[in-house]
Amino acid sequence: MVNLVNTIASLRSKRILLTGDTGFKGSWLALWLAEAGAEVYGYALPPLREEDHFNLLGLRNRIDHFDGDIRDRDQLRRFFQQAQPEFVFHLGAQALVRESYQNPKATFDTNIGGSVNLLECVRETPSVKTLIYVTSDKCYRNREWIWGYRENDELGGRDPYSASKAAAEIVFSAYGDSFFASRPNFGYASVRAGNVIGGGDWSSDRIIPDCFRSIYHNKPIVLRHPKSTRPWQYVLEPLSGYLTLAGALTENPKQFSGAWNFGPHGEANRTVKELAQAMIDLWGSGQINVAQQDSDWHEAGLLHLNCDKSHHQLGWRPRWNFERTATETVDWYRAFLEGQSITQKSIEQIQRYTETIYD
Ligand SMILES: NC(=O)c1ccc[n+]([C@@H]2O[C@H](COP(=O)([O-])OP(=O)(O)OC[C@H]3O[C@@H](n4cnc5c(N)ncnc54)[C@H](O)[C@@H]3O)[C@@H](O)[C@H]2O)c1
Numbered sequence: 001m002v003n004l005v006n007t008i009a010s011l012r013s014k015r016i017l018l019t020g021d022t023g024f025k026g027s028w029l030a031l032w033l034a035e036a037g038a039e040v041y042g043y044a045l046p047p048l049r050e051e052d053h054f055n056l057l058g059l060r061n062r063i064d065h066f067d068g069d070i071r072d073r074d075q076l077r078r079f080f081q082q083a084q085p086e087f088v089f090h091l092g093a094q095a096l097v098r099e100s101y102q103n104p105k106a107t108f109d110t111n112i113g114g115s116v117n118l119l120e121c122v123r124e125t126p127s128v129k130t131l132i133y134v135t136s137d138k139c140y141r142n143r144e145w146i147w148g149y150r151e152n153d154e155l156g157g158r159d160p161y162s163a164s165k166a167a168a169e170i171v172f173s174a175y176g177d178s179f180f181a182s183r184p185n186f187g188y189a190s191v192r193a194g195n196v197i198g199g200g201d202w203s204s205d206r207i208i209p210d211c212f213r214s215i216y217h218n219k220p221i222v223l224r225h226p227k228s229t230r231p232w233q234y235v236l237e238p239l240s241g242y243l244t245l246a247g248a249l250t251e252n253p254k255q256f257s258g259a260w261n262f263g264p265h266g267e268a269n270r271t272v273k274e275l276a277q278a279m280i281d282l283w284g285s286g287q288i289n290v291a292q293q294d295s296d297w298h299e300a301g302l303l304h305l306n307c308d309k310s311h312h313q314l315g316w317r318p319r320w321n322f323e324r325t326a327t328e329t330v331d332w333y334r335a336f337l338e339g340q341s342i343t344q345k346s347i348e349q350i351q352r353y354t355e356t357i358y359d
Contacts, residue, residue: 007247012037017085019092024201027053041083053200056342070114080121100161111164131188138162148306151259187249194263198235199332211279226273231304233264234325236353263305268322282330319356
């Protein structure tokens with residue numbers, strides 16, 4: 001079984017390239033890797049807002065970041081040539097379902113075309129030994145059933161975002177079979193995680209940022225799909241899965257290459273309304289009403305993952321239950337709204353997370 005603490009220690013001084021480091025998950029991963037003493041190279045579009053986690057952490061001064069577009073293959077290639085990474089984490093994507101309805105072509109271009117460019121760069125760069133390729137739990141054909149999806153379940157997607165992630169999986173599989181399987185000492189995995197929450201997310205149309213924007217302005221939280229059930233997990237959970245898997249791929253590339261789910265235990269499957277209520281209760285204001293708004297776009301109602309493979313083969317487990325996840329989320333946003341140091345808060349959370357023994 002691979003140990004997270006040992007894996008993180010082993011990344012010291014390693015050259016690691018990640019796409020999407022200006023985003024929610026990518027900024028946390030970049031911080032975690034920088035704290036571990038890795039040489040971090042980030043490639044992404046510039047952060048969208050002043051309050052983005054990337055900016056609050058001062059990552060531009062801490063890692064080697066380049067403002068680039070993954071749809072630009074030549075630029076991405078030049079970045080790979082300069083970085084000569086040993087590890088690649090691909091998180092860059094158009095990550096929002098609603099945005100994908102508004103801009104389907106841009107979503108497909110980024111999530112499929114951009115991913116092809118990334119895979120081409122990996123193919124052309126012999127220094128790369130380990131690839132973690134992030135897709136989504138939404139890559140599975142959603143049957144609205146009560147069982148968790150397994151890694152070998154059918155792929156599919158009704159909305160453009162989900163379809164783009166399913167397509168990115170098929171592309172990954174083709175590169176694996178055609179080019180990567182025969183590459184010596186090379187480990188490659190696609191990773192599928194559920195709905196990720198936590199500090200540092202300001203995306204539009206996501207439940208947690210919507211909650212804190214509303215709480216801050218003392219306005220009702222508007223829920224698009226209050227009854228939709230999601231496997232909520234703290235942002236550090238899937239990232240710990242990616243890191244553990246990267247360690248495992250380094251030790252045994254053949255055994256660990258493939259697809260992996262990283263989701264919370266069943267107790268964290270809650271409705272959107274229950275999550276919003278937990279935020280309000282923990283915040284303690286009691287003044288927020290949960291309003292409901294009909295949405296014209298279809299979104300999956302019921303969706304969660306079966307993570308038996310990562311539990312049994314990788315020894316990975318979620319560390320924070322729903323209550324802890326909600327508490328840490330509120331803790332982070334409270335620190336932000338009170339003007340505390342976000343670098344310190346985020347590092348503290350990484351330390352607390354790493355020290356937690358599995359529930
Ligand atoms: N947050 C979640 O709940 C969740 C759930 C499942 C999967 N994911 C996946 O995890 C990954 C990271 O998600 P996130 O929540 O951090 O998203 P995010 O929107 O916060 O960040 C996306 C990142 O990708 C970059 N990006 C977007 N288009 C780009 C382009 N054309 N060229 C270069 N960079 C580009 C952005 O600049 C940003 O750095 C994505 O692949 C997403 O689909 C996220």
